[in-house]
Amino acid sequence: MRKDKLLGTALLAMMSLAGQSAFADETCASRGDLDVMYCDADGDLVADAPTDASKLRDPGTLVFAYTPVEDPAIYADIWQPFIEHLQTVTGKKVQFFAVQSNSAEVEAMRSGRLHIAGFSTGPTPYAVNLAGSVPFAIMGSDDGRFGYKLQVFTQADSDIKEMADLKGKRVAHTSPTSNSGNLAPRALFPGLGVTPDTDYEVTYSGSHDQSMLGVVARDYDAAPVASEVVDRMAERGLYDTDDVRMIWESDPFPTTSYNMAHDLTPELQEKIREAFFSFDFAGTALGEEFSGVQKFIPITYKDQWAVIREIQKANGVKYTPEGLAAE
Structure with missing residues (x-):
């Protein structure tokens, strides 16, 4: 059996267990398409932060992953300038995590082993609904344009x-x-x-x-x-x-979304946002790799992923462990 299929099977098993009542938020009045582990009281379509402060996380080392690519080792080097910037702004060690499949990346975020991640356009809704991932940034130009065709x-x-x-x-x-x-x-x-x-x-x-x-x-x-x-x-x-x-x-679609785990402390979330929005692509390996990109632009899942949700709805997509495991 292929490695990504094994990961998908493991993800499905883990999510099935997590869906049991012991793990569910029984008091949640509104969660939309979110898994039972999460709640969406404010209606922004992403998981709310835990209301219990003891459940907020402030890890000593932040783990960052970029969407699966053909040669992850190359991208570890390409992302190094940003990782160094992220370490400086947050004051924390940052580890690059090379993922082999979308399923593995979602599983890592859901299990708490991944804190910041770039998810491809299509898998982003799975990360949001199954792993409590919160999209907040996208690569773009100085004039605010972004997207791919x-x-x-x-x-x-x-x-x-x-x-x-x-x-x-x-x-x-x-x-x-x-x-x-x-x-x-x-x-x-x-x-x-x-x-x-x-x-x-x-x-x-x-x-x-x-x-x-x-x-x-x-x-x-x-x-x-x-x-x-x-x-x-x-x-x-x-x-x-x-x-x-x-x-x-086609007309343009949004590109890779950059996400953080929903349960990081507000202070850490603010530092992560600061790192993304203050990063200068000019003269870096990242800037050379992503030509035409000058900065990270703030986005929301509710607004910028609306067209993607419509396409997935037209295809009968359900944001379930089974759907992701099939990928």
């Missing part, structure tokens, strides 16, 4: 010229919970004349990187991918842009 690529010499030409083809989606890699295509493509699984064969590649590399290698006829990922891949020379051709792109 869903783009569909095929080979440069392919006979696929428009979306309808995907009929009868083998198309790589990334993973079931991915927004641009699966959910948005399933919600948007029928309006463009092609329905995934009906008009073309869906094959899950595991990541945007693998989808794009699979198109280049002709393992797949085409693939929907996130523009920010394939742009960075091209900048690193992982594929030749002359080998592929884009046949369609």
Whole structure:
């Protein structure tokens, strides 16, 4: 059994136990889609901080994770300037945690082993509802713009010229919970004349990187991918842009959300926010990796993830352990 499937199974078992009444907040009057461990009395769609001060956490070492990528070791180095800044502002040691799957990242946040994390667009609602994660920032430009586009690529010499030409083809989606890699295509493509699984064969590649590399290698006829990922891949020379051709792109979606655990002390939460919003990308490895990004921008899950929730609702997504484990 694959390692990520084992992690998903373990996550499902742990959440099933946590859903028992001994772990639930029996006094919660409103929680929406949140797991029974959490409450949403103020209606902002994210977990409230514990009302019992003894349940607030102020860890000596903060653990930070970035969304799963093809080569986590590279990103540990890329994030180092920010980690050093975070240590300076918070006065705490910060450890980078390289995650191998979305399920593992959500499980780490839920279990209390992860305090700050970047979650991909699609998995963010799972982190919010299953792990008590609170999105508060996103990468953007000086003028406040942020986002990425869903783009569909095929080979440069392919006979696929428009979306309808995907009929009868083998198309790589990334993973079931991915927004641009699966959910948005399933919600948007029928309006463009092609329905995934009906008009073309869906094959899950595991990541945007693998989808794009699979198109280049002709393992797949085409693939929907996130523009920010394939742009960075091209900048690193992982594929030749002359080998592929884009046949369609969407309007912008929000990118990776940056989250903190809901049960950190108010003082620590404020320091974490200060670290994010005071970080200067200029001249850092992080700034070089994420071209066009100059700063972290404040966001809320309720507002900026509304379009993502709509897409997931259209796909029948339920924010359950089973849904995440299936990913």
